[in-house]
Structure formats: structure tokens, C-alpha cells
Amino acid sequence: MAATRVIVIGAGPVGVSAALTLASAGVQVDLFESTAGPSSASHASTFHPPTLEIFNEFGLANEFIERGIKVRTLQYRDRDDGVLAEFDYSALDDATSFPFRLQAEQREFTKMACARLAQYRHVNIHFNTEINSVRTDGTSAVAQASESEYRADWIIAADGAKSSARKALGIGFQGNTYQMRYLTVKTKADLREFISGLSPVTYVSGGPDGFGVLQLPDHWRIALRVPEGVPENTATSAAYIESRLHKTLPDGPVEVPVLDHFIYFIHRRSADQFKVGRVLLAGDAAHLNSPSGGMGMNSGIHDAYVLARTICELGQDQDAAHSALEDVSNTRKYVADEIIGVRSDRNYRAITTQDQVARAEYRVKMRGIAGDWDEAREYLMRASMLDHAPRPDQTIADFIGEPSRGLER
Numbered sequence: 217m218a219a220t221r222v223i224v225i226g227a228g229p230v231g232v233s234a235a236l237t238l239a240s241a242g243v244q245v246d247l248f249e250s251t252a253g254p255s256s257a258s259h260a261s262t263f264h265p266p267t268l269e270i271f272n273e274f275g276l277a278n279e280f281i282e283r284g285i286k287v288r289t290l291q292y293r294d295r296d297d298g299v300l301a302e303f304d305y306s307a308l309d310d311a312t313s314f315p316f317r318l319q320a321e322q323r324e325f326t327k328m329a330c331a332r333l334a335q336y337r338h339v340n341i342h343f344n345t346e347i348n349s350v351r352t353d354g355t356s357a358v359a360q361a362s363e364s365e366y367r368a369d370w371i372i373a374a375d376g377a378k379s380s381a382r383k384a385l386g387i388g389f390q391g392n393t394y395q396m397r398y399l400t401v402k403t404k405a406d407l408r409e410f411i412s413g414l415s416p417v418t419y420v421s422g423g424p425d426g427f428g429v430l431q432l433p434d435h436w437r438i439a440l441r442v443p444e445g446v447p448e449n450t451a452t453s454a455a456y457i458e459s460r461l462h463k464t465l466p467d468g469p470v471e472v473p474v475l476d477h478f479i480y481f482i483h484r485r486s487a488d489q490f491k492v493g494r495v496l497l498a499g500d501a502a503h504l505n506s507p508s509g510g511m512g513m514n515s516g517i518h519d520a521y522v523l524a525r526t527i528c529e530l531g532q533d534q535d536a537a538h539s540a541l542e543d544v545s546n547t548r549k550y551v552a553d554e555i556i557g558v559r560s561d562r563n564y565r566a567i568t569t570q571d572q573v574a575r576a577e578y579r580v581k582m583r584g585i586a587g588d589w590d591e592a593r594e595y596l597m598r599a600s601m602l603d604h605a606p607r608p609d610q611t612i613a614d615f616i617g618e619p620s621r622g623l624e625r
Contacts, residue, residue: 262510
């Protein structure tokens, strides 16, 4: 019987996680990436405990952790009232081997992962190769590049929000785009010099003037909300950025050095189905959500892991594999729509609301959660995605009645 072969489209964090899961079990893998090397994107930077546990299975967790910052406290503030709540990850010491949130560049992981994949003889990495379409052809999954056709038993499409695979299959991508945009500014300045007692991950509520800050090994990021009506060319101008930084960081030096900046819209969308024939969608190709809490990339990695693990365990048992992968895909869609999507949407609305009554209720709620050890631990379990850590044997029934309570950021 021939060995199982899988095509993975996209060498971002989701795609390389699928490829590593498959390769480590001896599955033959063809990994396709349209660019000249591993994905160099740097937008996503949060890695939660269940994701680090997956990386640990590849033997990459500790090396990757050395390239990031372990975040031991999660902080919430209000523009008017200061610190509302602070959560200590030591509450998770008994729940995971990685009781912290890691802040690191996603491109550091993709580089590490591709270096590891290159060591496997049964893995072929195809850079500068764009897959234009996919289909199921009898007992094969087929990926079409401009001049070549590739066949495998399965395709895992992790080719991003503009997924060619999803479009080729005619799968709808329903949802909406939020009105508010975010302007992320990178700076070498230590923001703790601007805001006393700042945590490496801090969310500040306050309507359009709220913001979030993240510390990475060599810079800080400030995510500023861009009010509706401000044109993009204005929002990305030096004068506008300087004005917003002075308003956000009023107690700092006269000049805040800006390394880079980018503006982005926030979407909440989900593919109508995550599996068609022998093609499986994962990550942004399957679902998008507000980046609140860093759950988007992590949930995509979890998609990849459970899909790949299912393929590894069932091998060439075609009927069983189809049935199991249908179940897994439906479960991952439920998680994306009813847990990740609901939580990130609720978080986004709570932190951005301009309604004064809602803001006051939010402040009271966050203080109450942080002031109760059991509630604080439960909060961190949800915020860390430990309450729905991925397993191939999970079904939708495991999550019914466990919807996203409270605020998880």
C-alpha cells in the first residue's frame, strides 16, 4: 500500500504546523509557498499555551521560547481610571507546562519550522510556487500551479484570507468587516518609561482613544484605533502618528521613534464549509476574527494540528478518513464560529464601546473577575485557549453548553 501523501498550501505558521505534524509521523509532504522563502509576515505575535504544547511535540518549543518574551501578567486599564485588572499566569501552573503567553515574531517560527522540515527526506518544499486552483479527482486531491499539476491523498489549504483554494472550490466566505480600523506602530522606545507599571501585554479601554500595547524582544507595538472618517493616507502620515502617540503617551519623551507602521481592517468571516472532498481549509483560509487576544493565528495552528493528526492516524483507510475529517472540520468550524468568533467579537465591542454605561459596567466586571482567584483562573484558562485545547477526538458535543462566557482577551 502506498504511503500517504499530503499537499500543504502556504508556509505561514498554520501551514508549517500542518507540515510538521505530518512529517514527524512519516507522512510524505509537499509544502507550497508562493514567495521565495518562509512567510516573513510579522503581524501576529501571540502564542498561547496549547500552541506551545503543539510546538513541544516537534521539539521546537524551548528554542522558540528563547526567541520571544514570556508574558507572566495580563493587564487591563481604562483611559480614565487607570489599572482595572491584572491577571497572573501562575494561576495556570497546574494546567499547562507553559503557563505564560509568549510574544514573538511569527516569522521566527516559520523560519525554524522550515529549517526542521528541510531535514526530512520525505518532505519537499516548493518556494516560488503559487497554487492557483485545487480539486478532488477520483481518489486524489489535485493542486494546479501555473505549469505543473501535483497529486496527493489530501490537501490542507492554509493559504490565507484570500485563499485561492477556497475560491477554486466555490466556498462562500460569509461575515462582515468592522468599521473601526487599527493603526499599529512599532517603536524601540520602552513604553514602561511612558506608562508606569505597564505589563508587556496591556489593553486600554476608552472608546476611540483606547489602545493596546505588546512587548516583543526588540520593540514594542502600539495598536491605535483609527476613528471612522479618517482617510488611510491621513492615518499613516507622520504628523497623524506623532499626534496620536503624544495623546496616547503624554508623559514620555518629546519624540517617539517609529520603526514601522501599518493599518488594517478587522474582519469576522467564516467559510461555509471547511472540507470539500479531499481539500481541507485551515487558519485564515477558513475563518477570520478580531485579533483581540491573539486567538486567530493560534486557532489556525490548532486547525492544522488536528487535521494533520487525523490524517496521520487513519492513513489509507479512505472511508474512515473521510468521515473523521468531516467530523474534525465541522468541529473546527464550530470552534471558530461559536467560541473564537464570539469571544473576540465580545472583547472587541467591550474594549471599544463609547457608551458610558457600558464602559462603567466593563470596569466593574473586570475588577470583580480579577479580585476572585477562582474567577481569575477561569478567565485565564479561556484567554489562554486552554478550555478548548485541540484534540483530534473532539466533537461539537464537547463544546455545547460551554459558550464563551465573560470577556476573554
